[in-house]
Amino acid sequence: MEQKRSELWTAVSKASTIGVSLFCSIGLCVGIGYTLDVYSGTRPWGILVGGLLGGFLGLYSAIRQLL
Numbered sequence: 001m002e003q004k005r006s007e008l009w010t011a012v013s014k015a016s017t018i019g020v021s022l023f024c025s026i027g028l029c030v031g032i033g034y035t036l037d038v039y040s041g042t043r044p045w046g047i048l049v050g051g052l053l054g055g056f057l058g059l060y061s062a063i064r065q066l067l
Helices: 002-040 045-066
Strands: none
């Protein structure tokens, strides 16, 4: 019973770490894209590119954490 509980908490820990990492990478890249849009007047391209780049970087980080 104790081993199942330990495995459960390990899985929950990995899932929450991956979720936070994905959220932060997308949020940071979108924020940088928004800032670039404000200063260069290229709205909405910076946000779109930042979101896509953040998504790819977040997924890359998630895959690395799983392997």
